[in-house]
Amino acid sequence: MIFDSHAHYDDEQFDEDRDILLSGMEEAGIGGIINMGASLEGVAASQALAEQYPFVYAAAGVHPDHTGSLNEENMQWMYGLCRKPKTVAVGEIGLDYYWDKESRDCQKKWFITQLDMAKETGLPVNIHSRDAAQETFEIMKKEHAGTTGGVIHCFSSSAQMALEYVKLGYYIGIGGVVTFKNARVMKEVAAAVPLDHIVIETDCPYLAPAPNRGKRNSSLYLPLVIREIAEIKGVTPKEVEDATYANVKRVYPKIQ
Numbered sequence: 001m002i003f004d005s006h007a008h009y010d011d012e013q014f015d016e017d018r019d020i021l022l023s024g025m026e027e028a029g030i031g032g033i034i035n036m037g038a039s040l041e042g043v044a045a046s047q048a049l050a051e052q053y054p055f056v057y058a059a060a061g062v063h064p065d066h067t068g069s070l071n072e073e074n075m076q077w078m079y080g081l082c083r084k085p086k087t088v089a090v091g092e093i094g095l096d097y098y099w100d101k102e103s104r105d106c107q108k109k110w111f112i113t114q115l116d117m118a119k120e121t122g123l124p125v126n127i128h129s130r131d132a133a134q135e136t137f138e139i140m141k142k143e144h145a146g147t148t149g150g151v152i153h154c155f156s157s158s159a160q161m162a163l164e165y166v167k168l169g170y171y172i173g174i175g176g177v178v179t180f181k182n183a184r185v186m187k188e189v190a191a192a193v194p195l196d197h198i199v200i201e202t203d204c205p206y207l208a209p210a211p212n213r214g215k216r217n218s219s220l221y222l223p224l225v226i227r228e229i230a231e232i233k234g235v236t237p238k239e240v241e242d243a244t245y246a247n248v249k250r251v252y253p254k255i256q
């Protein structure tokens with residue numbers, strides 16, 4: 001079975017057919033999905049989806065673009081959510097120096113605060129890092145290494161950096177980008193990271209794999225990502241599917 005380790009089904013792009021789509025997942029071989037928090041509204045919506053669908057799990061965390069909305073009070077609310085049985089991760093959290101929607105000080109402050117929340121509640125993390133590879137790595141090494149582990153989602157740095165994260169005990173999230181013709185670095189990452197440290201993800205509705213690039217993405221397209229990774233690694237798609245599913249259970253222990 002296929003596990004989508006990073007999705008945003010609360011996005012308005014799914015408003016018209018969310019239930020039809022999610023109701024067909026198990027039949028299509030999608031055995032599990034983690035719906036990630038991005039904004040505070042997204043965190044609440046992830047909880048609702050996890051309550052509604054047995055195979056959907058929630059993550060609680062605020063994306064760097066939305067860290068300006070965090071305060072003591074809503075952090076306390078998230079602590080409570082982290083202790084629920086179907087909240088399996090703190091995410092997505094990190095640094096985004098590409099969009100720079102919040103000041104870098106604000107992003108760093110809340111990144112560290114949310115890493116603390118993960119440590120204190122015993123949850124792994126799901127990390128978003130864009131144009132901030134070195135600083136993300138430094139913070140994680142200092143604040144989080146060797147504790148609860150987690151996934152570097154939509155990994156977009158070098159193969160060498162990916163292996164540094166693997167050394168710290170993290171897993172690498174690979175999605176649709178690996179299928180793009182010009183994604184040379186991403187293909188190198190998929191080749192370099194051992195199969196027992198890769199998880200697959202959509203980040204849907206974004207980043208649909210080729211040949212659907214630019215369309216609305218969903219977990220139903222994950223076989224395209226699996227096929228690409230299998231080809232790069234010289235193994236069968238079934239091996240990639242089984243290994244990445246086992247990896248999800250290892251990195252997110254609340255999923256069994």
Ligand SMILES: [Zn+2]
Nearest residue numbers: 006036092203
């Ligand atoms: Zn995301």
